[in-house]
Amino acid sequence: MADLVTPAERRRLYTLLSPAYLWLMVAVFLPLSAMLFFSFLTDMPQDAPDWGVTLGNYAEFLSNPTYGTLMAKSLKLAVTVTLFCILIGYPCALVLAKSIKGRAREALFLMVILPFWSNSLVRIFSWAIVLRGNGVLERAINWVLPFDVRLNLMFTTDAVVIGLVHSYLPYVILTSYLALQAVDDDLIDAARSMGASKLTILRRILLPLSLPGLLAGAVLVFVPVVGSFMEPRILGGRMGTYYGTVIEDQFVAVYNWPLGAALSFILLAVVIVILAAASPVLKRAQT
Template sequence: MAGTLSAGDGRRAARLLAPAYLWLTLAVFLPLSAMLFFSFLTAAPFGDKPVEATLSNYRAFFETSTYALLLWKSIKLGLWVTGACILIGYPCALVLAKQIRGRAREALFLLVILPFWSNSLVRIFSWAIVLRGNGVLDRALDAVWPGDVRLALMFTPAAVVIGLVHSYLPYVILTSYLALQAIDDDIVEAARSLGARRLTILWRLVLPLSLPGLLAGAVLVFVPVVGSFMEPRILGGRFGTYYGTVIEDQFVAVFNWPLGAALSFILLAVVLLILGVSSPVLRRGMQ
C-alpha cells in the first residue's frame, strides 16, 4: 500500500515518528558510525597529539594471536552457555507448555520468567556469595557428605558458565515455550492415535515444529554472552580474561580508545554475521 499516503497523513506520520527515530539516530546509529571512524585513528582526537588515519588497530588484531584467541575463548564460552541453556531450558519449556494446565501454568511460567527481569548484576553477585570458598555451597555439601570435599568453584571458568546460564536461561525457556504452545494438541493426539511412541512424537513432530523458537532463544543467549565482561570479572577471577574484558580495559583502564573501538567493531561484525545468518529463523521464531 506504499504511496497511497495523502500529504496530510504523511506529515502526521512524520511528526509521530521523528522524535523516536531522531533519538535512536543520535544515541545508537551515529555512535556506532563514530566508533567505526575512531577505529581507523592513531589516537583519540581530544588531546593535542596529532591524529592520523591508520589500519594499525585492526593489524593488532590480525598480527598478534592474543586478541583472536580471546575472541575464540569468548565464542567457546558462548557455545557452552548456549548449549547448557538449551539442555536445561527446553525440557522445562516442554513441561510448562504441554503438561501443566490452567492457573498453575500461568503462575509457574511467571515464576520462571521473573528473575530475567530483575537486575542481572545483582544475580551474578548472589552467585559470588553462594560459590565463594567456605561459602554456603561448601557448607551445604559438607552437611550432606562430610569429609574434606571442596568444590572450589569460585574464580573458575565453571563459575562464569554457571552465572551466565543463570542470567540467560529464561530467554530459551520463554522462546521455546511460546513456540511449543503454538503447536496444536490435536496434531500430537493424531500422531499418538496412529501409534507413534512418545519419543517419536517428540523427535519427529514437536521438536521440528518448535525449532524456530528454540533457535531464536539460542541466538538471544549466544550474542550477549560473547560480549559479556561483568560476569567473568566477578566470577572468573584470574581466569576471567575474555574478549569483553579486554574491550572494557581499553576504555576504563588502558585508555586506548581507538584499539577498543576496533576490537568492539570486530565483535560487532561477528555478531551481525550471526544475526544475519539466523535472521530467517529469528523472524519465524518471533512471530
C-alpha cells in the same frame, strides 16, 4: 505490498514508526557511528592535538595473536553457554507450554522471569557468595552429605558458565515457550492416536514446529555472551580473561578508546558472519 498503501495509511505508518526509529537513530546509530569514527583514529582528539586517521587499530587484531586466541575462547564460551541454556531451557518450556495449566504455570513463569527483574551485578555477586570456598553451596552440600566436599567452583571457567547460563536462560525459555504454545494440541492428539511414541512426537512434531523460537532464543543468548565481560571478570578470577574483558580494559584501564572501538567492531563483524553462515539453517526452520 508497498503499492497498496494509501496516502492516509502511509501517514499513519510514519506516525507510528517514527518515534521508534527516531529513538534508535539518536540512542544507537549516532553513538555507534562515533565509535566507528574513533576506531580509525590514532589518538582521541581531546588528548592529543596531533591525532590522525589510521587502519592500525584493525591491523593490531591481526598482528597480535592474543586477540585471536581470546576471540576463539569467547566463541567457545558462548557455544557452551548456549548449549546449556537450550538443554535446560527447552524441556522447561515444553513442560510449561504443554503439561502445566493455570495458577501453577503462572507461578513457575514468575520464577523464570524473576532473574530479569534484579540488577545483573546483584545476580553475579549473589553467585559469588554461593560459589566461593566455604560459601552457601558448599556448606549446604556438606550439611546434607556425611563426607567433606570441596567444590572450589569460584574463580573457574565453570563459575563463569554457571553465572552466564543463569543470566540468559530466560531468553530460551520465553522464546521456546511461545513457539511451543502455538503448536496445535490436535496435532499431538492425532499423532498419539496413530501410535506415535512420546519421543517421536517430540522429534517429528514439537521440535520442528518450535525450532524458530528455539533458534531465536539461542541467538539472543549467543550474541551477548560472546562479548560478556562482567561475569568473567567477577566469577572467573585468573581464568576470566575473555575478548569482552580486553575491550573493557581498553576503555576503562588503558584509555585506548580507538583500539577498544576497533576490537568491538571486529567482534560485531565476526558475529554477523556467524549469523550469516547460520542463516540457511535459520531460514529452513522458518518454513
